[in-house]
Amino acid sequence: MDQVRIHQIKNPNDQYYAEFWRIYSESFPLNERRISGQQSDIFNKSNYYLNTFIAGNQFVGFISFWTSMEFIFIEHLAIAPEFRNQGFGNTIFKSFIENNPIPVILEIEPPVDATSLNRLRFYKSLNFKLNEHNHYQPAYHVEDEPIPMNILSYPTEISDSKYQQFARFQKEIMMVKFS
Secondary structure, eight states, X not given: OOOEEEEEEOSTTSTTHHHHHHHHHHHSOGGGSOOHHHHHHHTTOTTEEEEEEEETTEEEEEEEEEEOSSOEEEEEEEEOGGGTTTTHXXXXXXXXXXXXXXXXXEEEXXXXXXXHHHHHHHHHHTTOEEOOOOEEEOOSSXXXXXXXXXXXXXXXXXXXXXXXXXXXHIIIIIOOOOO
């Protein structure tokens, strides 16, 4: 595995933005991601980060995340199809969570098929804990409905009060409605 370096995208004019957008669009259904204008606007939020991972001169994948004083929320993580199943996701993600001193939270679809079960196994292998909070991801688009999701957290489960903080943060800070 080549040495992987982190490159932070701060706007849509970045040299790696087009490759990020391609993988983002291919990896997530429309109801779980922003459209182009929304993604461009979100760069104005000071607590939003988009880190890409580059091996040599090749785009390997990305993590988009939000920070607060109490937690980090990983909104999206994807590895380019040509780099999947080569250990990049494990290496990148393990380094990310181990280098953050506050709890890390993420959402996944309920495990109902092989893909979602594999995703849950992947996160559990990194010591993420499945939480029992009844959670719905707020809609990314006005015409969409909230989506039932499971909450995972690292290094431990999160309390009800921490979950409520996260849910408020997600609705009031992250999920800005765009027209």
